Amino acid sequence: MKHVTFNLNINTEYYAYSLSEYDRIPIHSILYLKCCKKLSDEEWNLELEKINIFKKYEMIIHKNSICNTKLHL
Numbered sequence: 001m002k003h004v005t006f007n008l009n010i011n012t013e014y015y016a017y018s019l020s021e022y023d024r025i026p027i028h029s030i031l032y033l034k035c036c037k038k039l040s041d042e043e044w045n046l047e048l049e050k051i052n053i054f055k056k057y058e059m060i061i062h063k064n065s066i067c068n069t070k071l072h073l
Contacts, residue, residue, distance in 0.1 A: 048072040
C-alpha cells in the first residue's frame with residue numbers, strides 16, 4: 001500500500017517567476033505532437049526530411065565530428 005505524509009512543522013517557501021518574467025505557454029514540439037498523435041506520419045516524415053536537409057547543407061560540423069551526425073531514415 002502506498003501513502004503520502006506531510007510534515008506540517010517544516011514550512012518551505014519556493015519563489016517562482018511572475019507571468020511577466022516567465023512564459024508558461026506549453027511547448028508543442030514536433031516530438032510532443034508525434035507522441036500525442038497530433039501529427040500524421042506524413043507530417044512527421046516531412047519534418048524529419050527538413051532536419052536532414054538542415055544537417056546536410058546548413059549545419060556547421062567540425063570535420064572530426066561528421067561521424068557523430070545522425071541522419072533520420
